[in-house]
Amino acid sequence: MIIVCKKSDDASVEMLTGKFESMGFRTHLSKGTESTIIGLIGDTSKISVEDIEAIDIVEKVQRVSEPYKLVNRKFHNDDTVIDVNGVKIGGGHFAVMAGPCSIESEEQIVSCAKAVKAAGANFLRGGAFKPRTSPYAFRGLKAQGLEFLLTAKKETGLPVVTELMSLEHLDLFNDVDIIQIGARNMQNFEMLAEIGKCRKPILLKRGLANTIEEWLMSAEYIMSGGNENVILCERGIRTFDTATRNTFDVSAIPVLHNLTHLPVIADPSHASGKSALVKPLAKSAVAAGADGLMIEVHPEPSKALCDGAQSLTPEAFENVMTDVRKLCGLENKIL
Structure with missing residues (x-):
């Protein structure tokens, strides 16, 4: 249930929230420019809407039928803006996260970081712990990879994004700026509940074959623990088609903006699995209203130990960024 209050002093709103608690x-509590919204979480079936509307400071009352509450735009009408070391995501602020699928060496991640920063990216992505379908594939440098990633952060000043695969590694992520929860862990509810206790921004990727409601419920798990800094990432879903690695659900972007206040970014690299498709999919995501992009970039994709087929060269990434800037109306600016 949400309660929209008329313009009133903070003390009156506090008294009302105290009553419900x-x-x-x-x-x-969500304070907007025109009104204050109180969201009630719990069994509200026995509460009379008419009784609440009779309270002086209450303008209207609305029951929320969706199972997700905290992520619901009805609870928080204004877009959430997440600030990461001065770089903002959401609410009109566009962010680009770029870097290799997997960190292979210090030289590789540092050179890649310098290249993507020069092209206009404002976050460095890179995998230290890699979930791979085959146990024989390269599964990352793990703790050493994180050290190399943080070296690249120090040399370029770019905030870093990397994936957490197990809670036992959480202590290693103290200096990571955004923790990524990958598609395979989207419904790892114990993990979601635990990272809800931290205050680091969480980038939550959509599961391989999950509905939008299931995805939002996973975000609800994180927010219910007190962490409101959640970014949703559309990375394609598994369908019957085999022409691409996944099927990019571009419609998810406007649908999510209608349902939730959380920022929504897109990963055209994982969505397609093909470097030639990254640019058109990135542009379609921007046109659909995405708050940012996550793109894989490797100095030499043909020699990449992971996902080389979908990785862009630094030169190709710069070309994508030129078009992205035009779409955002930022031709002469760094995003």
Whole structure:
């Protein structure tokens, strides 16, 4: 249930939230420019809408039928803007995360970081712990890979994004700026609940074959733990078609913006699995209203130990960024 309050002083709003909390409800307060919204979380079926609307400071009351509450735009009408070391995502702020699928050496990740920064990226992505379908494939440098990633961060100043595969590695991520939860862990509910206790921004990728509601419920797990810094990433879903690695669901971007206040970015590299398709899919994501992009870039894709087929060269990435800037109306600016 959401309660929209008229313009009133903070003390009156606090008294009202205190009243609901004394009744056993959790409350979520969202202060907008025109009104204040109180979200009630709990069994509200026995509460009379008419009784609440009779309270002086209440403008209207609305029951929320969706199972997700905290991520729901009805609870928080304004777009959430996530600030990562001064770089903002959401609410009109566009972000680009770029780098190799897998960190292979210090030289590789540092050179890649310098290249993507020069092209206009404002985050460095790179995998230290890699989930691979085959146990015989390269599965990352693990802790050493994280060290190399942080070296690249120090040399370029770019905030870093990398994937957490197990909670036992969480202590190693203290200096990581955004923790990525990959598609295979999207419904690892114990992990989601635990990272909900931290305050680092979380990039939550859509599962291989999950619905949008299931995805939002996973975000709800994180937010219910107190962490409101969640970024959703559309990375393609598994369908019957084999022409691409996955099927890029571009419609998910406007659908999500209608349903949730959280930032939404797109990963055209994983969506297609083909470097030639990254540029058109990236442009389609921007046109659909994405708040950012995640793109794989490797100095020498033909020699990459992981996902070389979908990785762009630094030169190709710069070309993509030129078109992205035009679409964003930022031809002469760094994103």
